[in-house]
Amino acid sequence: MIFKMLKRLRFRNYRLSSKLIVTYIILTVIPMSLMGYISYWQYTKSIQEQLGEYMPRFLEQAGANIEKQMNEIVNLPELLYNSNDIIAILRRDHYQNQSDLLKDQFVVNSYMASTYLNGSNPNVLGVFLISKNRFFHSTRLNFSGFGLDTLPVPSGNDLDWQGKTKIILPNEVHLKFDGNVPYIMIMKQIQDFDNRKNMGTMFIAVRLKFIDEILRNFEKEDKAALWIMNKTGKILYHTDNNKIGSIDQEINQYPILNGSFRSNATDESRLVSVKEFSQYQWVLVHSIPLKYLTERTDLVRNITILMFLIFITITSIISIFFALKVTRPIKKLSGLMKYVEMGNFQVDLKIRSRDEVGMLARSFNSMVATTRELIEKNYYIEIKQKEAELYALQSQINPHFMYNTLETIGMAVEEGETGLVVEMVTLLGRMLRFSLSNKSKLVTIDEEVQHVRDYLTIQKIRFEDRVNFMIDPKIDIHLLYTPKFILQPIVENAIKHGLELRKGVHIQISINQEFGAGSGKQEIVFRIRDDGPGIPADKLAELNDLMRSEAFVAGDSGLGLRNVHARIALMFGADFGVQLDSLYGKGTEVIIRIPVYGGEQL
Amino acid sequence: MLRKAAVIFLILIVASGCQNPFQRDKYQVIYSMEKDNASKKQNNKHNYTIGIVPKLKGIPYFNAVEDGAREAAKELGVNVLYEGPQTADSDQQVKVIQDLIDKRVDVIAVSANDPQKLLPILITAKQQGIRVITWDSDTLAGGREFFINMVEPEMLGRHMMDTLAWNTDEKGEFAIMTGAPSASNLNEWIKWIKIQQQQYYPLMKLAEIAPTDDDSQKAYEVAKQLLKAHPHLAGIIGNSSVGPPAAAKAVKDTGKAGKVKVVGLSSPNVMRSYLHEGSAQIVTLWSPKKLGYLTVVLAENLLDGIPPHDGQEIDNVGNIRVNGDIVIMGEPLDFTKENVDQYDF
Numbered sequence: 001m002i003f004k005m006l007k008r009l010r011f012r013n014y015r016l017s018s019k020l021i022v023t024y025i026i027l028t029v030i031p032m033s034l035m036g037y038i039s040y041w042q043y044t045k046s047i048q049e050q051l052g053e054y055m056p057r058f059l060e061q062a063g064a065n066i067e068k069q070m071n072e073i074v075n076l077p078e079l080l081y082n083s084n085d086i087i088a089i090l091r092r093d094h095y096q097n098q099s100d101l102l103k104d105q106f107v108v109n110s111y112m113a114s115t116y117l118n119g120s121n122p123n124v125l126g127v128f129l130i131s132k133n134r135f136f137h138s139t140r141l142n143f144s145g146f147g148l149d150t151l152p153v154p155s156g157n158d159l160d161w162q163g164k165t166k167i168i169l170p171n172e173v174h175l176k177f178d179g180n181v182p183y184i185m186i187m188k189q190i191q192d193f194d195n196r197k198n199m200g201t202m203f204i205a206v207r208l209k210f211i212d213e214i215l216r217n218f219e220k221e222d223k224a225a226l227w228i229m230n231k232t233g234k235i236l237y238h239t240d241n242n243k244i245g246s247i248d249q250e251i252n253q254y255p256i257l258n259g260s261f262r263s264n265a266t267d268e269s270r271l272v273s274v275k276e277f278s279q280y281q282w283v284l285v286h287s288i289p290l291k292y293l294t295e296r297t298d299l300v301r302n303i304t305i306l307m308f309l310i311f312i313t314i315t316s317i318i319s320i321f322f323a324l325k326v327t328r329p330i331k332k333l334s335g336l337m338k339y340v341e342m343g344n345f346q347v348d349l350k351i352r353s354r355d356e357v358g359m360l361a362r363s364f365n366s367m368v369a370t371t372r373e374l375i376e377k378n379y380y381i382e383i384k385q386k387e388a389e390l391y392a393l394q395s396q397i398n399p400h401f402m403y404n405t406l407e408t409i410g411m412a413v414e415e416g417e418t419g420l421v422v423e424m425v426t427l428l429g430r431m432l433r434f435s436l437s438n439k440s441k442l443v444t445i446d447e448e449v450q451h452v453r454d455y456l457t458i459q460k461i462r463f464e465d466r467v468n469f470m471i472d473p474k475i476d477i478h479l480l481y482t483p484k485f486i487l488q489p490i491v492e493n494a495i496k497h498g499l500e501l502r503k504g505v506h507i508q509i510s511i512n513q514e515f516g517a518g519s520g521k522q523e524i525v526f527r528i529r530d531d532g533p534g535i536p537a538d539k540l541a542e543l544n545d546l547m548r549s550e551a552f553v554a555g556d557s558g559l560g561l562r563n564v565h566a567r568i569a570l571m572f573g574a575d576f577g578v579q580l581d582s583l584y585g586k587g588t589e590v591i592i593r594i595p596v597y598g599g600e601q602l
Numbered sequence: 603m604l605r606k607a608a609v610i611f612l613i614l615i616v617a618s619g620c621q622n623p624f625q626r627d628k629y630q631v632i633y634s635m636e637k638d639n640a641s642k643k644q645n646n647k648h649n650y651t652i653g654i655v656p657k658l659k660g661i662p663y664f665n666a667v668e669d670g671a672r673e674a675a676k677e678l679g680v681n682v683l684y685e686g687p688q689t690a691d692s693d694q695q696v697k698v699i700q701d702l703i704d705k706r707v708d709v710i711a712v713s714a715n716d717p718q719k720l721l722p723i724l725i726t727a728k729q730q731g732i733r734v735i736t737w738d739s740d741t742l743a744g745g746r747e748f749f750i751n752m753v754e755p756e757m758l759g760r761h762m763m764d765t766l767a768w769n770t771d772e773k774g775e776f777a778i779m780t781g782a783p784s785a786s787n788l789n790e791w792i793k794w795i796k797i798q799q800q801q802y803y804p805l806m807k808l809a810e811i812a813p814t815d816d817d818s819q820k821a822y823e824v825a826k827q828l829l830k831a832h833p834h835l836a837g838i839i840g841n842s843s844v845g846p847p848a849a850a851k852a853v854k855d856t857g858k859a860g861k862v863k864v865v866g867l868s869s870p871n872v873m874r875s876y877l878h879e880g881s882a883q884i885v886t887l888w889s890p891k892k893l894g895y896l897t898v899v900l901a902e903n904l905l906d907g908i909p910p911h912d913g914q915e916i917d918n919v920g921n922i923r924v925n926g927d928i929v930i931m932g933e934p935l936d937f938t939k940e941n942v943d944q945y946d947f
Contacts, residue, residue, distance in 0.1 A: 087944075193889065195891070253629065255631050256631055258634065259631060259635045261631045264629070275635070
């Protein structure tokens with residue numbers, strides 16, 4: 001069942017119009033949609049790739065700038081070494097009295113104020129120095145939450161960082177500046193290089209604005225997020241200030257830390273570019289939703305899809321219309337063919353276009369017409385042939401002829417002329433056999449001549465000296481063929497008309513092969529001459545015309561001549577046939593032309 | 603035919619379908635800048651052995667150097683062999699170096715007692731594939747790759763002359779107590795002391811240069827003899843670390859404290875009491891711990907293929923200067939009775 005349905009669904013079983021429509025759609029819709037799809041896809045891909053390649057480089061550059069600034073900040077503690085007084089204070093670890101301690105604090109605080117806060121870096125918010133249970137500080141803004149008892153590390157002295165710099169995020173200490181200015185802290189141990197000892201720990205709070213400034217200069221796009229985090233995902237800086245200090249859980253899942261990737265982790269796909277900086281163990285991240293990247297492309301895509309749909313609709317309509325236009329005449333043709341198949345040739349395919357279908361229609365029309373003509377012609381010839389045979393038979397069993405012949409035979413019996421009787425009966429019998437036996441249309445000229453001779457011999461016996469004849473074949477008549485009964489009607493006419501008006505008639509039959517001007521070939525020419533009364537000129541022209549005319553009036557006894565002509569013309573074409581020539585009062589000559597037909601051509 | 607085309611079409615869609623909702627990788631790398639992260643640091647895991655050879659062992663100055671070298675060795679994770687002769691003698695130093703060569707150390711860093719006598723053994727070491735550098739006291743340039751000098755010799759020599767002149771009102775006789783007479787750094791400084799005196803202090807006169815071979819006992823004897831031989835002596839410059847304490851003690855013991863001024867190169871711990879009493883006035887030095895530390899760091903850098911360069915920042919040391927194949931650690935420190943308590947070496 002299913003197999004059957006599949007079979008029915010097979011393309012080759014579709015109607016031609018469906019095939020055309022399907023093919024057309026396959027050839028236009030599929031490549032177009034495929035091309036559109038691929039080009040859109042490639043285009044968005046290349047945008048992503050370009051940005052994906054460009055962003056890490058930008059991040060590298062931005063990060064290098066940040067690093068440069070950070071290096072400046074990180075190197076700030078070194079400025080302490082410029083002052084031997086400060087180093088001497090830091091090396092000191094016990095005091096005689098409180099005023100000495102306060103004096104040292106004053107010296108250090110004012111040194112830090114003049115060096116750091118009024119120094120070259122405007123982003124320093126404050127400097128704190130913890131050394132041997134002393135707390136020195138100098139800040140730009142009022143602060144709270146930072147002192148000896150709220151250290152970010154258990155003890156500034158105990159930890160051994162080997163002089164390395166640490167970065168402390170705001171949420172790791174309680175330090176707060178007025179106005180909650182976002183900051184990060186640089187923590188660095190102050191080494192006494194000469195004594196190989198640790199003198200204290202310095203904390204420098206830096207406004208995050210400098211990162212902001214660097215990144216804002218590069219990236220003005222609000223839709224993108226830029227942040228800096230350390231390797232554990234802790235965010236040091238974020239374009240969204242609220243996120244500073246939070247942890248980016250995704251960092252461990254990032255496939256790379258130097259480059260770009262597409263992230264489908266959240267609801268919307270994002271293009272994430274990352275760059276890692278080894279010096280501070282930072283990762284700089286730029287993340288932008290893909291839809292903002294491909295905004296313009298999507299507009300183009302939507303327009304393209306719309307155009308595509310419109311175009312497809314139009315072309316589909318055109319293709320359907322066209323397919324139907326092509327198949328309609330073919331359908332019509334097939335209908336007509338069925339009609340013709342049933343035997344009706346009276347059809348006309350009314351298509352006048354000049355294309356292949358028009359040609360087909362014209363061919364069909366002419367084919368049907370030719371077929372019709374041929375059928376009619378064969379039919380016609382058949383009828384004429386039958387009529388001719390009937391006529392010939394009629395003339396042979398013409399009661400008048402039979403009566404006269406039989407009377408002649410009877411008289412001969414009375415007179416006891418046995419030989420003559422035998423001869424006549426023999427001749428009559430042979431004539432009847434010729435008429436009845438041979439069914440084929442063509443006979444050898446010899447047989448035809450034999451038949452005429454028999455007829456004439458009988459007539460000569462009847463009319464004795466009044467009828468004379470001579471047959472003179474100049475060619476070998478045994479091997480050449482002729483239609484049956486072409487000579488007898490002409491001879492009959494000659495005898496009839498000759499005996500009506502004259503005492504006797506002399507008939508001369510010659511058979512020759514000549515070059516025919518009409519056909520341009522050799523042809524066989526029968527000439528039947530008599531010395532009868534002849535035919536008046538106007539009557540002669542009328543007869544010749546009548547013979548050439550299509551009209552055929554059966555049953556007219558005087559028209560054996562025309563019957564002969566018609567049969568020959570039907571069989572061999574208009575170049576052949578019967579021609580009358582007559583001189584009134586002198587006699588008549590009938591010329592019959594037929595093509596040379598040898599036995600091998602039958 | 604039609605079905606084939608449909609199949610191909612489907613394959614194309616699926617194959618091109620990065621944005622295809624059916625297959626969404628969570629992350630898809632678009633561009634990677636990842637470099638080959640086989641970093642150089644992993645190569646450092648070789649257990650480097652660095653042989654450090656002082657002029658001699660046992661005096662406070664070279665002990666402090668050893669402290670600094672050990673500190674660096676601990677931080678950098680390298681082996682340090684600190685081997686030196688018992689006396690400041692170049693023949694013994696050659697033996698020590700030969701031992702280190704036999705132990706197949708990676709670097710030998712020498713403070714040379716004699717610039718010439720060590721050359722053959724150092725060249726031998728070089729031929730064995732051992733890197734050679736010098737510190738504190740140089741050899742001839744052919745014997746080592748670079749020399750770690752504490753201070754500019756010209757600056758130091760002139761400064762020692764100055765410190766004495768400040769205390770003697772720029773007049774009077776003075777003597778120099780040096781270490782081994784062949785030690786190149788000491789002789790370089792003496793040269794600059796003389797030049798400074800001739801240029802700026804015509805009223806002063808160099809009476810004698812007495813070698814001590816960096817032996818404390820001998821130095822004390824030398825100082826006493828100097829005081830005896832030159833009764834009008836205004837001051838003594840000790841240009842090796844053994845000199846000033848010996849001179850201060852002799853001055854004190856002979857009751858000439860304050861009359862004969864004592865300056866020179868020595869470490870604060872040794873000189874603290876003499877400075878406080880007034881037996882010595884100013885001593886100059888750098889941090890020998892820092893020198894030991896720097897020597898190990900530079901030796902390790904050398905093995906890692908990083909030669910020292912001018913302005914290089916060394917962790918826990920600061921910036922260094924490089925002039926040709928000579929590294930300058932920094933400026934010298936002056937210790938007086940006011941500030942000597944700040945220092946601990």
